[in-house]
Amino acid sequence: MTTELTALFEAAKAAQARAYAPYSRFQVGAALRTASGAVHAGCNVENAAYPVGACAEAGALSAMVLAGDRAVVEVLVIGDGPELCTPCGACRQRLREFGASDMLIHVAGPEGVRRSFALGELLPHSFGPDNLS
Structure with a gap:
């Protein structure tokens, strides 16, 4: 792993450990890197x-916006279990x-x-800010 990817992994893993998941018992952590190089993390609540x-x-997106950033360049999501823990549909749109x-x-x-995707693979033909220009 690159240094930047390792930083995302460590931030997401730390966030996952703090998740509040008493009902599903499925803790998820996420970390994103912005165009400015900052890393912001979040956990499920x-x-x-x-x-x-x-x-x-x-x-993670809320933390990013609060810090004043607006452009995400890379995301890492971590979850336990044997299946891939990809972002849900709503989070794909948020990203x-x-x-x-x-x-x-x-x-x-x-x-x-476990695997890397381009957002366009997970959310093809998406509707985004450019559609409203």
Whole structure:
């Protein structure tokens, strides 16, 4: 792994450890790198009014916006279990708001990155800010 990817993995893993998931018991962490080089992380936060809650990617994006950044260049999402923990449909659209279709999304498990996708692979023919110009 590159130094930048290792930083994303470590930030997402630390966020995953802090996830609040008493209902699903499925903790997710996400970290994103912005065009400025900053790394922002988030974790999933569940709610008793299940499925109301927040995804890890949404938390990372909120942290990014709060810090004043607006352009995501790379994302890493980590979840346990044997299956790929890709962003949900809503988070794919959230990521599209701040990233281009060639933005890399790395999907990881505890052992490291399992697979990488371009956002356009996960959300083809997306609707984004450019459509409203």
